[in-house]
Amino acid sequence: MSGASTPAPGRLETVRRFVNTLDIESGSDALTTPSELSAWLTAAGLASGARAGADDLARAVAVREALREALAANHDRAPIPAAALAVLNDAAARARLTATLTPSDGWRPRPSAGGVDGALGGLLALVGDAMADGTWARLKVCVDDTCRWAFYDESRARSGRWCSMQVCGNRAKQRAWRGRRAESTS
Numbered sequence: 001m002s003g004a005s006t007p008a009p010g011r012l013e014t015v016r017r018f019v020n021t022l023d024i025e026s027g028s029d030a031l032t033t034p035s036e037l038s039a040w041l042t043a044a045g046l047a048s049g050a051r052a053g054a055d056d057l058a059r060a061v062a063v064r065e066a067l068r069e070a071l072a073a074n075h076d077r078a079p080i081p082a083a084a085l086a087v088l089n090d091a092a093a094r095a096r097l098t099a100t101l102t103p104s105d106g107w108r109p110r111p112s113a114g115g116v117d118g119a120l121g122g123l124l125a126l127v128g129d130a131m132a133d134g135t136w137a138r139l140k141v142c143v144d145d146t147c148r149w150a151f152y153d154e155s156r157a158r159s160g161r162w163c164s165m166q167v168c169g170n171r172a173k174q175r176a177w178r179g180r181r182a183e184s185t186s
């Protein structure tokens with residue numbers, strides 16, 4: 001779904017918006033051409049005029065879907081699936097993410113590469129920052145398989161499952177209700 005869902009704090013919102021460039025439910029994808037990718041990365045402040053090619057687009061989409069897998073794993077505090085981990089580590093290597101001493105936040109990953117590789121590395125650096133400050137574990141994707149929209153879980157128990165209680169949460173409840181009703185009448 002592409003309606004209201006809670007934004008993530010600070011620059012982690014950029015990661016959430018990147019994952020949500022694909023709206024699975026409506027099938028609309030904001031990253032279908034290299035120039036759309038270039039424009040998105042520049043608007044997000046990750047690249048200054050980096051010109052993407054077809055290979056860059058394929059890699060960016062792979063990173064996006066690997067991030068989606070990682071966010072799905074956040075529900076159960078499960079490990080990031082191996083295939084997603086491989087994609088993210090490959091992108092980090094291409095970006096030459098390097099531990100860099102920052103003025104107030106200690107050592108943080110920062111990309112040394114330029115271009116689209118560096119821009120994707122900048123995105124992964126935001127993931128590293130969020131892991132360090134504890135906000136990463138709250139960034140999730142909706143458990144509804146037809147949705148998988150990224151949202152920030154603000155619930156106290158960190159138990160949020162849907163991007164929106166009103167839409168996907170209700171849909172799941174209605175399904176459960178119909179299931180119970182079918183059982184009791186059979």
Ligand SMILES: [Zn+2]
Pocket residue numbers: 001142143144147148149162163164168
């Ligand atoms: Zn949803």
